[in-house]
Amino acid sequence: MSFGKEVRAELARVYPGRPCCRAAELAAVFRCEAEAGPGRIGAPAVAVGHAALARKVYQLLRQSGCETGLEIRKGDRRPQRRAYRVEVQAGAERLWPMLEEACGPLEGDGVPQKTCCLRAYLRGAFLCRGSLSSPEKGYHLEFRFEREAVAASVVRALAALGLEGRRTRRRGAHVVYLKDSEQIVEALKEMGARKAIFEMENVRIVKGMRNRVNRLVNSETANVEKTVNAALAQLEAIRIIDEQVGLDSLPLPLRSLARLRLQHPYASLRELGELLTPKVSKSGVSYRMNQLMDRARKLAEAGARRGAPGGI
Ligand SMILES: [Zn+2]
The missing domain is CATH 3.10.28.10 (Homing endonucleases)
Structure with a gap:
């Protein structure tokens, strides 16, 4: 009917x-x-x-x-x-x-x-x-x-x-x-x-629940993707630093974070902060991670200049 x-x-x-x-x-x-x-x-x-x-x-x-x-x-x-x-x-x-x-x-x-x-x-x-x-x-x-x-x-x-x-x-x-x-x-x-x-x-x-669930799943997927992409970029930065100057050349706070990231490739920044001794807040970890990324970027630029024909 x-x-x-x-x-x-x-x-x-x-x-x-x-x-x-x-x-x-x-x-x-x-x-x-x-x-x-x-x-x-x-x-x-x-x-x-x-x-x-x-x-x-x-x-x-x-x-x-x-x-x-x-x-x-x-x-x-x-x-x-x-x-x-x-x-x-x-x-x-x-x-x-x-x-x-x-x-x-x-x-x-x-x-x-x-x-x-x-x-x-x-x-x-x-x-x-x-x-x-x-x-x-x-x-x-x-x-x-x-x-x-x-x-x-x-x-x-x-x-x-x-x-x-x-x-x-x-x-x-x-x-x-x-x-x-x-x-x-x-x-x-x-x-x-x-x-x-x-x-x-x-x-x-x-209908409302279905929409909500869809929204949640979508935003969750987006978040996971963001985290994974960020982690991959960080691992690449750490690899560059290690290859060019060695991780031991880093100041201790950066060195311990770099090592931790290598051990836990997909951990979130918050989780990495929890694993550090002493513990560091998410924003603290983020600050250190940005410093690592900066150093890697500078090393990569310098490397590119050295590798360029006629460069020093
Ligand atoms: Zn009536």
Whole structure:
């Protein structure tokens, strides 16, 4: 099951406890899915694409005091898929005023006043027209509507909950989307998709850890390379000094460090400092090592002059 489907399945199981929220969620469903009819208002049925939502609409209508029928048939656009038609058989005269009280005329773009109802309204809209990419693939949550007023109402509901729904048109549809992962998590939280949030947070943590580990490994590798390169340059310097003037010609502090480096080619400066008697700090070792490098450089330059044709 795709992540988006999982979220819809989870949201289909979230039942609002209060009558106000039931009306708000049903209002969203009727705005999205009411069967075409004269003016749409007063359409006696909704057609939805999945069973869990059909079950929920059926239950919500029953809980709101309507007599309800459920019919399963082949999808209009995709006959291999089923469509579920939930019909209000009796009680519509009580239902419409209830829905309109929740968010204004069903043809309009009004939204519920109370936060609890705003959440239910968004949940209804998402169940009908929402999709969500899996968190491994990046973060994208969107709604697609045929009617602009419904898209506008969802943007207003999101805004009332402190979320920024962006709008675009795609193949004739009015699209409302959230791109930012924090906003998506927040929207899922508002709609009541706890399991989905948990899963998203998990993926986010694992991704974060993976990045951190990669960074650590990279910087560690870089450090090791730096240390090895430095040690090789130091060994070369010590070899030059030994060949040209002998290590015994060095003052004691430099001589003991040079000998130690030869014994421990890949020790860090700090480790070399620990091995010296008396112990020397890392910066002290570094200072002496630079002196060794300086001497070697001067000897090498002098050697080059001597070796040059016509030189002294
Ligand atoms: Zn409410």
